[in-house]
Amino acid sequence: MYLGKIVEVAPTERLFATPKHPYTRSLLSSILEPRVDGRQERMRLSGEPPSPLNVPTGSCVQPRCPLAVKACQTMLQKLEKVERDHWISCMLVAKSMNDPMVLSRAPQPHEYPRDRQ
16 A cells, blocks of 8 residues: 555465565565575665655656656556556556566666665
Protein backbone atom coordinates (compact mmCIF):
# COMPACT_ATOMS: atom_id res chain seq x y z
CA MET A 1 0.00 0.00 0.00
CA TYR A 2 1.30 3.46 -0.94
CA LEU A 3 -0.50 6.65 0.13
CA GLY A 4 -3.56 4.59 1.01
CA LYS A 5 -3.70 2.85 -2.39
CA ILE A 6 -3.11 -0.88 -2.81
CA VAL A 7 -0.32 -1.39 -5.35
CA GLU A 8 0.14 -5.18 -5.18
CA VAL A 9 -1.83 -8.16 -3.89
CA ALA A 10 -0.54 -11.73 -3.82
CA PRO A 11 -0.18 -14.66 -1.45
CA THR A 12 2.52 -13.82 1.12
CA GLU A 13 5.14 -16.30 -0.11
CA ARG A 14 4.75 -15.20 -3.73
CA LEU A 15 4.81 -11.50 -2.85
CA PHE A 16 8.07 -11.87 -0.92
CA ALA A 17 9.65 -14.18 -3.53
CA THR A 18 8.64 -12.32 -6.69
CA PRO A 19 7.43 -8.77 -6.07
CA LYS A 20 6.36 -7.10 -9.32
CA HIS A 21 5.47 -3.49 -8.49
CA PRO A 22 8.46 -1.09 -8.21
CA TYR A 23 7.27 0.17 -4.81
CA THR A 24 6.90 -3.37 -3.43
CA ARG A 25 10.36 -4.24 -4.73
CA SER A 26 11.82 -1.15 -3.06
CA LEU A 27 9.99 -1.79 0.19
CA LEU A 28 11.11 -5.43 0.41
CA SER A 29 14.70 -4.55 -0.46
CA SER A 30 14.81 -2.39 2.68
CA ILE A 31 14.48 -5.45 4.94
CA LEU A 32 17.85 -6.13 6.50
CA GLU A 33 19.16 -9.63 5.90
CA PRO A 34 22.12 -11.14 7.72
CA ARG A 35 24.95 -11.52 5.21
CA VAL A 36 28.42 -12.91 5.71
CA ASP A 37 30.02 -10.20 3.56
CA GLY A 38 27.98 -7.48 5.29
CA ARG A 39 26.68 -6.09 1.97
CA GLN A 40 23.11 -5.81 0.90
CA GLU A 41 21.81 -4.20 -2.26
CA ARG A 42 18.84 -1.91 -1.74
CA MET A 43 16.58 -0.42 -4.34
CA ARG A 44 15.40 3.07 -3.47
CA LEU A 45 12.76 5.18 -5.09
CA SER A 46 14.02 8.66 -5.94
CA GLY A 47 12.68 11.84 -4.39
CA GLU A 48 10.50 12.45 -1.39
CA PRO A 49 7.11 10.83 -0.78
CA PRO A 50 4.27 13.20 -1.69
CA SER A 51 1.99 14.56 1.01
CA PRO A 52 -1.06 12.39 1.73
CA LEU A 53 -3.01 15.67 1.70
CA ASN A 54 -1.95 16.32 -1.91
CA VAL A 55 -1.83 12.91 -3.61
CA PRO A 56 -0.53 13.11 -7.22
CA THR A 57 -2.93 12.56 -10.10
CA GLY A 58 -2.69 9.29 -11.97
CA SER A 59 -0.46 6.73 -10.30
CA CYS A 60 0.28 7.77 -6.73
CA VAL A 61 3.79 6.28 -7.07
CA GLN A 62 4.66 7.96 -10.40
CA PRO A 63 6.65 10.94 -9.03
CA ARG A 64 9.17 8.47 -7.56
CA CYS A 65 8.85 5.45 -9.87
CA PRO A 66 11.78 4.54 -12.15
CA LEU A 67 9.36 3.05 -14.70
CA ALA A 68 6.94 6.00 -14.85
CA VAL A 69 5.95 7.29 -18.27
CA LYS A 70 3.81 10.31 -19.18
CA ALA A 71 0.58 8.25 -19.06
CA CYS A 72 1.26 7.44 -15.38
CA GLN A 73 0.73 11.13 -14.57
CA THR A 74 -2.88 11.15 -15.73
CA MET A 75 -4.24 7.60 -15.84
CA LEU A 76 -5.55 6.09 -12.64
CA GLN A 77 -3.93 2.73 -12.09
CA LYS A 78 -6.22 -0.18 -11.29
CA LEU A 79 -5.26 -3.58 -10.01
CA GLU A 80 -4.62 -5.91 -12.93
CA LYS A 81 -4.19 -9.65 -12.69
CA VAL A 82 -0.67 -10.66 -13.76
CA GLU A 83 -0.63 -14.24 -12.49
CA ARG A 84 -2.95 -16.56 -10.66
CA ASP A 85 -3.78 -14.80 -7.35
CA HIS A 86 -1.39 -11.91 -8.13
CA TRP A 87 -2.52 -8.37 -8.99
CA ILE A 88 -0.57 -5.12 -9.38
CA SER A 89 -1.49 -1.51 -10.12
CA CYS A 90 1.24 -0.72 -12.64
CA MET A 91 0.19 -0.67 -16.27
CA LEU A 92 3.74 -1.12 -17.58
CA VAL A 93 4.59 -4.13 -15.47
CA ALA A 94 1.15 -5.69 -16.05
CA LYS A 95 1.46 -5.27 -19.83
CA SER A 96 5.04 -6.54 -19.82
CA MET A 97 3.88 -9.82 -18.31
CA ASN A 98 2.19 -10.51 -21.67
CA ASP A 99 4.53 -8.51 -23.91
CA PRO A 100 8.15 -8.16 -22.69
CA MET A 101 8.81 -5.42 -25.29
CA VAL A 102 6.62 -3.00 -23.28
CA LEU A 103 9.47 -2.40 -20.85
CA SER A 104 12.24 -2.48 -23.45
CA ARG A 105 12.79 1.30 -23.18
CA ALA A 106 12.07 1.66 -19.47
CA PRO A 107 14.81 1.36 -16.84
CA GLN A 108 15.32 -2.22 -15.82
CA PRO A 109 15.43 -3.28 -12.15
CA HIS A 110 19.24 -3.43 -12.21
CA GLU A 111 19.25 0.26 -13.30
CA TYR A 112 17.13 1.51 -10.37
CA PRO A 113 18.94 3.74 -7.88
CA ARG A 114 20.60 1.51 -5.31
CA ASP A 115 22.56 1.81 -2.15
CA ARG A 116 25.14 -0.65 -0.93
CA GLN A 117 25.04 -1.17 2.79
